[in-house]
Amino acid sequence: MTTEGNTQIAPEGVHRGGEKKSRLFLFLVGIAVVLVIVGIFTLLQRREQYNALAKETEKLAVPTVAVIHPTVEPAQEDLVLPSTLQAYVESPIYARTSGYLKKWYHDIGTHVKQGELLADIDTPEVDQQLYQARADLGTAQANENLSRITATRYEELIKTDGVSKQEVDNAVGDYAAKRAAVASAQANVRRLEELESFKHIYAPFSGVITRRNVDTGNLINAGNGGSAQELFVLAATDPIRAYVSVPEVYAASIHPGLGAYLELTQFPGEKFQAKIARTADAIDLASRTLNTEVDVPNKTGQLLPGGYAQVHLLVGVTGTRLQVPVNALLFRAEGLRAVVIDANHRTHLQQLAIGRDYGTSLEVLQGLRADDWIVLNPPDSLDEGVQVNVKEPPKAGPGAPGNGAAPPPGNVPPTTNGRSAQGEKK
Numbered sequence: 001m002t003t004e005g006n007t008q009i010a011p012e013g014v015h016r017g018g019e020k021k022s023r024l025f026l027f028l029v030g031i032a033v034v035l036v037i038v039g040i041f042t043l044l045q046r047r048e049q050y051n052a053l054a055k056e057t058e059k060l061a062v063p064t065v066a067v068i069h070p071t072v073e074p075a076q077e078d079l080v081l082p083s084t085l086q087a088y089v090e091s092p093i094y095a096r097t098s099g100y101l102k103k104w105y106h107d108i109g110t111h112v113k114q115g116e117l118l119a120d121i122d123t124p125e126v127d128q129q130l131y132q133a134r135a136d137l138g139t140a141q142a143n144e145n146l147s148r149i150t151a152t153r154y155e156e157l158i159k160t161d162g163v164s165k166q167e168v169d170n171a172v173g174d175y176a177a178k179r180a181a182v183a184s185a186q187a188n189v190r191r192l193e194e195l196e197s198f199k200h201i202y203a204p205f206s207g208v209i210t211r212r213n214v215d216t217g218n219l220i221n222a223g224n225g226g227s228a229q230e231l232f233v234l235a236a237t238d239p240i241r242a243y244v245s246v247p248e249v250y251a252a253s254i255h256p257g258l259g260a261y262l263e264l265t266q267f268p269g270e271k272f273q274a275k276i277a278r279t280a281d282a283i284d285l286a287s288r289t290l291n292t293e294v295d296v297p298n299k300t301g302q303l304l305p306g307g308y309a310q311v312h313l314l315v316g317v318t319g320t321r322l323q324v325p326v327n328a329l330l331f332r333a334e335g336l337r338a339v340v341i342d343a344n345h346r347t348h349l350q351q352l353a354i355g356r357d358y359g360t361s362l363e364v365l366q367g368l369r370a371d372d373w374i375v376l377n378p379p380d381s382l383d384e385g386v387q388v389n390v391k392e393p394p395k396a397g398p399g400a401p402g403n404g405a406a407p408p409p410g411n412v413p414p415t416t417n418g419r420s421a422q423g424e425k426k
Contacts, residue, residue, distance in 0.1 A: 087235035096198035099123035137185035144178035207236035245289035
């Protein structure tokens, strides 16, 4: 019975040992499967990260630019140009004789008439030279008188053969030489008298003194050399003139006699009537403009030389005119350029014809359309045909020229990845 019992128990133990080995094997296989799955998941995750990094790098490699539309200028009936007022006649006044300034009679801002005394110069050296010249003239006149008497006597004596013909000729020749000496002495006296008169400085025309560069006791040098070059600066301001640079496209409409008026910020709402006096009749090659002079009556003296004014020329300007801000332009050696974005989001350097300069913006006569997208603050690295991303322009206050106000979302060109700039910003 024992043998039979043992033979029955042995197979059961073997069976249990096999189950344990099977469980261990399955456990190990499960761990291996889990590790393989974790490894595959990790590899897939890293691959996705690498792809995302590659896409981000590719995206960042394309520059992103802000774009705006050119601003359409409001319609108006006249051509407005900036200008600086100038005196109709302005002249520095110099001394024609040397000496010390004795006294000046008018200071800056004084209105003087033509021929009015402005200053006196003390000229002791010229005074003494004049005294000497007058004494030399008296000596020459006395010698001339004696020579004339001698020549007259010899001419009477030759009739009685009291003197020889040679002596008469000598006396007559001496008289002629003495007369020439008198004429020379008289010319010298007149020269010094003219210098003497220059010690009184008179106004050459009616106007206002805008500058006084000397004071009592200053050493005055004749002419325009030396330390004190000019004594006064005198300006005639009625009428007053303004020079404007008319763009070449409007040059055909400009002619003498055309009506105009001036506006100044210090006189809001007031218009100073004027007329075009003359033009240069030639286009300046550097600026492609026509230099034009506008004369303005200035009886009251309200308009001052050097003041800034807006000149309105009544030429009946028509057509669409555009403005762009100066920070939307590229300054290249070949001229001004604007970076225009096409439908494929590639850049094009557009050549421009510039009209008026408003300081923060410029008038564009040729080269752009109102619906063109131009790059704001373009970097110098931008070149022809560069692929870019486009973002919505910054919003600005209404009415500002060239402010590039944000258009409706539907008008914003899509970026290179298919999403609109509006959606990308969100």
